[in-house]
Amino acid sequence: MKINRSELETVAVKPNQYPPEGTPEIAFAGRSNVGKSSLLNLLTGRKKLARVSGSPGKTRTINFYRINDEFRIVDLPGYGYAKVSKSVSEGWGEMMERYLEQRESLRKVIQLVDIRHAPSKQDVEMYQYLRHFGLDGIVVATKADKISRNQLPKQMKLIRQTLKLSAEDIVIPVSALKKTGYEELLDTMEEILEA
Ligand code: GTP
Numbered sequence: 001m002k003i004n005r006s007e008l009e010t011v012a013v014k015p016n017q018y019p020p021e022g023t024p025e026i027a028f029a030g031r032s033n034v035g036k037s038s039l040l041n042l043l044t045g046r047k048k049l050a051r052v053s054g055s056p057g058k059t060r061t062i063n064f065y066r067i068n069d070e071f072r073i074v075d076l077p078g079y080g081y082a083k084v085s086k087s088v089s090e091g092w093g094e095m096m097e098r099y100l101e102q103r104e105s106l107r108k109v110i111q112l113v114d115i116r117h118a119p120s121k122q123d124v125e126m127y128q129y130l131r132h133f134g135l136d137g138i139v140v141a142t143k144a145d146k147i148s149r150n151q152l153p154k155q156m157k158l159i160r161q162t163l164k165l166s167a168e169d170i171v172i173p174v175s176a177l178k179k180t181g182y183e184e185l186l187d188t189m190e191e192i193l194e195a
Pocket residue numbers: 030031032033034035036037038039051052053054055056057058059060076077078079142143144145146174175176177178
């Protein structure tokens with residue numbers, strides 16, 4: 001699959017602000033700063049479609065991007081950002097739960113983890129949550145440019161073990177910086193949309 005057209009369709013914090021159901025959606029989840037917005041820019045070939053920032057907590061809304069007039073990529077706000085207040089993090093939880101549990105158009109959630117580290121407790125909880133709703137199965141290991149080729153198998157194994165992935169679950173190493181890994185991810189997304 002190639003992405004030829006992409007645009008920000010809607011920014012939402014609650015369900016009555018979501019765009020209409022009926023177009024399949026693939027969402028990106030992961031902790032703050034893991035690289036969700038960067039991945040969206042990589043896939044669409046647009047440097048500034050989604051805002052990227054060195055300071056965690058950049059994306060605080062649910063952003064719906066219309067892709068090829070065919071499906072949507074949904075950039076979810078990151079979790080695990082310590083500096084947000086309790087009321088903000090509670091609001092985040094409610095916002096995420098409503099989308100993940102109620103959205104009929106949602107086909108799959110791609111969970112992003114940083115390739116350099118073992119997935120955090122929150123990453124594991126998130127993945128278990130997705131599994132509960134049948135939205136699991138695909139993990140992107142971000143910032144692949146930050147480790148050496150030699151370290152790759154060890155880090156991939158660590159991710160698989162920590163998230164308790166099964167043999168069918170897919171982990172794709174991607175670098176937004178070096179622009180690697182995205183073709184495999186696009187092919188996987190195409191399979192999800194065709195399923
Ligand atoms: P929130 O919106 O806060 O949830 O963050 P996010 O997950 O959208 O992360 P974002 O894409 O804003 O990236 C966070 C930081 O990581 C930025 O400084 C990016 O430049 C950097 N980054 C993202 N992807 C990569 C990558 O593949 N390689 C390297 N080296 N840096 C990356």
